[in-house]
Amino acid sequence: MKKTLRSRAVLSAALALLAIPALPAQEAVADTSSFGYKVGYHIGSWLPFLIIVILVVLIIRKSGGQSRE
Numbered sequence: 434m435k436k437t438l439r440s441r442a443v444l445s446a447a448l449a450l451l452a453i454p455a456l457p458a459q460e461a462v463a464d465t466s467s468f469g470y471k472v473g474y475h476i477g478s479w480l481p482f483l484i485i486v487i488l489v490v491l492i493i494r495k496s497g498g499q500s501r502e
Contacts, residue, residue: 464470
């Protein structure tokens with residue numbers, strides 16, 4: 434019973450994928466002159482550094498709190 438249910442699910446998924454029409458390829462060009470893009474680029478350039486700093490601060494605070502106990 435389980436095998437037939439599994440095979441039906443696989444067959445249904447394959448048929449569903451075949452039913453999706455092929456979309457024509459389009460060139461994706463980002464609008465790098467917009468204000469939103471520039472703000473997002475600036476935030477994205479600082480984000481990894483900020484995440485590392487926040488994690489280090491949290492680790493230092495946690496280790497300081499554990500040493501007091």
